[in-house]
Amino acid sequence: MNADRAPLVLVSNRGPVTFGEDGSVKRGGGGLVTALTGLASHRDAVWIASAMTDGDAKRSQEAGGQPFTVESPAGGEYQVRFVESDPDAYDRFYNIFANPMLWFIQHYLWDLSNAPDIRRHEVEAFEYGYNVVNEDLAQAVVDEIDGREEPVVMIHDYHLYTLPGLVRRARPDAFLHHFVHIPWTQPDAWRVLPTRIRDEIYEGLLANDIVGFHTQAYRRNFLQCCRDLVGLEVDFDAGVVRNVGGHDVWVRAYPLPIDATATRRVAQSDRTHHFEQELLRRRRDHLILRVDRADLSKNVLRGFSAFDLFLEQHPDFREKVTFVAQLMPSRTDVPEYAEYLERIEALVAVVNHRHGTPDWMPIQLKLRDDLEEAVAAYKHYDVLLVNAMFDGMNLVAKEGPVVNERDGVSVLSENTGAHEELGEFALSVNPFDIQELAASIHAALTMRPDERARRADGLREIITGRNPGDWIDDQLADIRRKRESQPAAP
Known part of the structure; x- marks a missing residue:
């Protein structure tokens, strides 16, 4: 069967929409939802996801646990099937094992001299939380593909690592494709x-x-892990793990593009213009911008420390530059994240007290998630700061240059997935080198106009060269090629 016509099931922890208890519908959050909405709305696909809210559970119960059609507020119509898990199991799955355990491993966030201490608490979170939720979602997948010939199941992200094995045992003929949206770290x-x-x-x-990643670096790391940790035969050049349970696993890189047209549409909205007018009214000579989740991996504290150092070393920029930081609070029920947010606010207060004047606040901290407000700032930054310690892709690094009107300069961590594509036209930085980051801020703000224009044009050309449809097409093409290259399942 042609992979483009095969029955398709998407499965992820978070779905394309969430329901309020009153039945209201909100678009699901996160880059993963953005990546998959195009596929789900243009293919005959069913999207299976965890019920995230009481409203999701209620809507699922009304549908008898079966798929139902929903229109997203952002556009598009989807077939969605929500899966309810035991609340205690889900809490263990998400708040103990997936976050922080896996997230910290895959972003090199553990301070190994102090943490983690793995005890029965963490082991049981895997056994009675992570595995339980994976089993719940796997059963929904198996139910959905029952009676369907050669179905394709596209699994997403770090929440669902044990799900493919469960589906494989039930349906050896299913084609399973897993895309990991966060970094893949080295074996140690x-x-x-x-x-x-x-x-x-x-x-x-x-x-x-097939297992997919955003970058060639993550692909190599995964192959190395399969060799060093699992003892399997690996072909690094071909990107193949050989003879795993009688089949080969293809390991591929599919860099995620943005929908530049949609981003530009947001840039022209009335609400964006409203924020733009307010920003321009308060704007100084120069604007530095960061838009992030308040996640430890985003390296927010070092970004502010570098700005503090920049102002100390270049006092001529005082009262001429403002650093706007729009941060979305993230996972505040995880103690490490709540503490991190407190440290961010404290450091901002220190920098503003040290350098500020009655008429000028160096750092404007906005703790909220507002797309139009962020896009308004994208249009007018002189420097876009993306200094994540490690990041799967980082779509901000792609969204900002597409709508920026000032030939703004991107200061980009070499450890972001986006750097593999954009590094040539950005100012590359080691995210742990605060002096280098401070010097890069100065270099960006003093760069010649022709050099700014060259870099901005280069970024736009790369970013607009592919769209999310190309990302999906590349994966479907590999599914088709691999299916055609292997014997049919018995």
Whole structure:
């Protein structure tokens, strides 16, 4: 069967929409939802996801646990099937094992001299939380593809590493494709996990036919892990893990593009213009911008420390530059994140007290998630700061240059996925080198206009060269090629 016509199931932790208890519908959050909405609305696909709210659970119950049609507020119509898990199991799955355990491993965030201490609490979170939710979603997938010939199941992200093995055992003929949206770290980072848990994760992932990442670097790391941690034969040049349970696993890189047309549409909206007018009214000579979640991996504190150092070393810029930081609070029920947000606010207060005047506040901190407000700032920055310690892709690095009207300069961490594509036209920085970051801010603000224009044009050309449809097409093409290259399942 042609992969483009095969029955298609998408499965992720978070779905395309969430429901309020009153039945109201909101677009689901996160870059993953953005990436998948185009596929779900243009293919005969069913999107299976966890019920995230009481409203989701109620809507699922009204549909008898079966798929139902929903229109997203952002446009598009989807077939959605919500899966309810036991609340305690889901809490263990999400708040103990997926976050922070896996997230911290895959962003090199653990301070190994102090954490983690893995005890029964964490082991049981994997057994009775992570595995339970994966089993719930896997059962929904198996139900959905029952009676369908050669179905394609596209699994997404770090929440669902054990799900593919469960589906494979039930349906050996299914084609399983797993895309990991966050970094894949090198083998030693994974040695934090108890061997049995680590083996279960790799067994689940290697039940897939194709495993995809944003970058070639993450692809290489995964292949190296399969060799060093699991002892499998790996072909690094071909990107193949050989003879895993009788089949080969293709490992591929599919860099995620943005929908530049949609981003530009937001830039022209009335609400964006309203924020733009307010920003221009308060604007100084120069504007530095960052738009992020308040996540430890985003390296917010070092960004502010570098700005503090920049002002100390270049006092002639005082009262001429403003650093606007729009941060969305993230996972505030995880203690490490709540503490991080407190440290961010405290550092902003210190920098503003040290350098500010009665008429000028160096850092404007906005703790909210507002797309139009962010896009209004995208249009007018002189410097876009993306200094994440490690990042799967970072779509902000792509959205900003598409709508910026001032030939703004991107200061981009070499450890972001976006750097593999955009590094040539950005100012590359080591995210841990605060002096280099401070010097890059100065270089960006003093750069010749012709050099700013050259870099801005280069960024726009790369960013607009592909769209999310191309990203999906590349994956479907590999599904088709691999299916045609392998014998039919017995």
